[in-house]
Amino acid sequence: MNLAEYRRAARSWLQENAPTDDYPEADGIPRAKEFMAKLYDAGYSGISWPKQWGGQGLTQAEERVFAEEARDFTLPTYVFSIGLGMTGPTIVDRGSDALRERFVRPLLRGEEIWCQLFSEPGAGSDVASLQTRAVRDGDHWIIDGQKVWTSVAHHADWGLLLARTDVDRPKHKGLTMFVVDMHHPGVTVRPLKDMSGRANFNEIFFDAVPIPDEHRVGEVNDGWSVAVTTLLHERLSISAGVGMSGQKENPAALDALRRQVDTADPLVRDELVELHIRSRALELFNERLSQETRAGVFPGARGSAAKLLLAELTQFQADLATRLVGPEATLAGHPLARAISMAPGMALGGGTNEIMRNIIGDRVLGLPPEPRVDKTVPFKDLKVGTQG
Numbered sequence: 001m002n003l004a005e006y007r008r009a010a011r012s013w014l015q016e017n018a019p020t021d022d023y024p025e026a027d028g029i030p031r032a033k034e035f036m037a038k039l040y041d042a043g044y045s046g047i048s049w050p051k052q053w054g055g056q057g058l059t060q061a062e063e064r065v066f067a068e069e070a071r072d073f074t075l076p077t078y079v080f081s082i083g084l085g086m087t088g089p090t091i092v093d094r095g096s097d098a099l100r101e102r103f104v105r106p107l108l109r110g111e112e113i114w115c116q117l118f119s120e121p122g123a124g125s126d127v128a129s130l131q132t133r134a135v136r137d138g139d140h141w142i143i144d145g146q147k148v149w150t151s152v153a154h155h156a157d158w159g160l161l162l163a164r165t166d167v168d169r170p171k172h173k174g175l176t177m178f179v180v181d182m183h184h185p186g187v188t189v190r191p192l193k194d195m196s197g198r199a200n201f202n203e204i205f206f207d208a209v210p211i212p213d214e215h216r217v218g219e220v221n222d223g224w225s226v227a228v229t230t231l232l233h234e235r236l237s238i239s240a241g242v243g244m245s246g247q248k249e250n251p252a253a254l255d256a257l258r259r260q261v262d263t264a265d266p267l268v269r270d271e272l273v274e275l276h277i278r279s280r281a282l283e284l285f286n287e288r289l290s291q292e293t294r295a296g297v298f299p300g301a302r303g304s305a306a307k308l309l310l311a312e313l314t315q316f317q318a319d320l321a322t323r324l325v326g327p328e329a330t331l332a333g334h335p336l337a338r339a340i341s342m343a344p345g346m347a348l349g350g351g352t353n354e355i356m357r358n359i360i361g362d363r364v365l366g367l368p369p370e371p372r373v374d375k376t377v378p379f380k381d382l383k384v385g386t387q388g
Contacts, residue, residue: 006062010069013042018073029113029155032076036110039077045084046108053092054105060290079152083107083114087160089233091179094226095217099179103158115156115182116230117147117204122384124149125355127162128171128224129384132206134163134178141165141178141216143209149349153189153202156182161211162227165220167380174379175223177230179215180206195341197332234350236289236303252317252339254279261324271320278316282309301363308356311347318343 001009017038019031039045047063049055056062077084088107091099106112123130132145143163153159159180166174182189186209191199218226250256254275261268285306289299299306318340322329329336347353361367374382 003061003065007065007069010044010066013044014069014073017042018075028076029079032079033110035076036080036108040109045110046104049088049092049104049108053100054108064287064290079113079155080107080110082116082152082156083112085236086116086230086234087114087158090160090177090226090230091217093229093233094177096214098214099217103179112157113152113155115150115153115159115202116234117150117153117159117161117180118227118230119149120146121148125352126384127227128175129382130162130164130175132161132163134165134176134211136165137210139213140210141176141213143178143180143206143211146203146205148201148203149192150202150204151200151349153182153204154191154199156189158182159204160217160230162223164379165223168378169221170376171374171379171382171384172224174221175227176220177217177223177226178211179217180209180211184209194345198338231351232298232300232303234307236299236306250339252321252336252343257321257324268324271324275317275320278309278313282306282313285309301359304351304356304359305364307350308353308360311353311356314343314346 017035019035036045043056044066046055047058047066048060049057051057084107088104091103095103103112107114118127118130120130120132130145132143132147134141134143141163143161145163147161150159159182161178161180162175163178164174165176168174180187182204186207188205188207190203190205192201192203193199194201217223254272257275258272261272263269263272289302289306292299321336322340325336328334330340331337351359358370362369374384
C-alpha cells in the first residue's frame with residue numbers, strides 16, 4: 001500500500017486499539033505487554049527492522065508515518081523504549097546471528113523488557129572510566145561491579161552491559177559488551193526515587209554473575225565501538241521519542257499550554273510562537289535524519305545535535321509553562337508539576353548537554369578536540385572515578 005493508505009490504516013488501528021484509560025500500577029506491565037503483542041501482530045512494531053530477525057521489513061517512511069499518528073494517543077510503550085530505541089538496534093547492528101535470532105522478535109513483541117547498563121557512580125559522562133569487571137572463566141565471563149541511573153531496570157529481563165575486560169589497555173580499548181540476564185542470582189536491583197517522587201531509575205549490583213561467551217556483543221576489548229553504536233541510537237531515539245507515549249497527554253506541549261493560558265495577550269502569543277518554532281525545528285531536523293537514514297547515510301554524531309535540541313526544547317517548555325501558568329504549576333498534584341520536575345533530566349540522560357556540544361564541535365564541525373592526557377595510558381595507571 002502507498003503511504004497515504006498506510007497512514008489511514010495505522011490511524012484506524014490506533015483509534016480501535018489504543019488504551020483509553022491509565023493502567024493501575026499493579027496491572028501496568030502485564031497490560032503493556034499485551035498491547036505490545038497486539039502492536040507487533042498488527043505489523044506496527046519493528047516496522048523498519050529486518051524481516052529476517054522478526055521485524056516488518058518496511059522503510060523508515062512507514063516508521064515515521066506511524067510515529068506521527070501515534071503522537072495523538074497515549075500508548076503504554078515507555079517500558080520498552082530502551083529495547084526499541086537502543087539495545088535492540090545495537091544487537092541488530094553488532095550482534096551475532098544467534099543473538100539476533102534469540103532476542104529481537106521477543107523484544108519487538110513486548111515479551112521481554114530491556115535496560116542499558118553503562119553509567120556507574122564514578123563513570124557518568126566519562127563512561128569509558130567504568131570499573132565493572134568481566135573476567136574470563138572458560139566459556140563464561142564473571143561480572144562484578146555496580147551500575148547506576150539505569151532506566152526501567154526494575155522491570156527488565158535483559159540488559160546490555162558494558163564491562164572492563166583488560167586493565168592493561170587504555171580505558172577505551174579494554175571494554176567488552178555483553179547481554180546479561182537481569183533475573184540471574186547475584187544481580188541486585190535497587191530503585192532510586194527522583195524529585196518527581198517516582199522511581200524510574202535504579203542502581204544495580206553484580207556479584208560474581210556468570211555470562212556465557214555467546215552473549216558477548218562484538219569482539220573482546222572492542223566494546224567501546226559497540227557502545228558508540230548504542231549511544232548513537234540512544235540519542236536518535238530520545239530526540240525522536242522512540243517508544244514514548246506520544247504528546248497527547250503532555251501538559252507542557254503547545255496545544256496543552258494554549259488551553260491553560262490567556263492567548264488574547266500578544267506577549268503570551270509570542271512565547272507560544274517561539275515554542276512552536278523550536279518544536280517544528282526539531283521535527284524537521286529529525287525528518288532530515290530519517291531521510292538520510294533511508295538513503296543509507298547514517299547520521300552519526302549529528303544525532304547528538306538532535307538530542308541537544310530536544311534537551312533545550314524540554315527545558316524551554318518547562319520554563320515557559322512556569323512563567324505562563326505561574327508558581328502553582330510546580331505544586332504537587334498540578335498537571336504540569338511532573339513535566340517541570342523531569343525537564344532537567346533530559347539535559348543529563350543520554351549524555352549531558354556539555355558532552356553533546358563537545359561531540360558536535362569535534363565530530364560535526366571539525367573543531368580542535370579538547371586536550372586528552374589519558375588516551376594512551378593503561379587503565380590500571382589512571383586515577384579515575386572512585387579508583388585510586
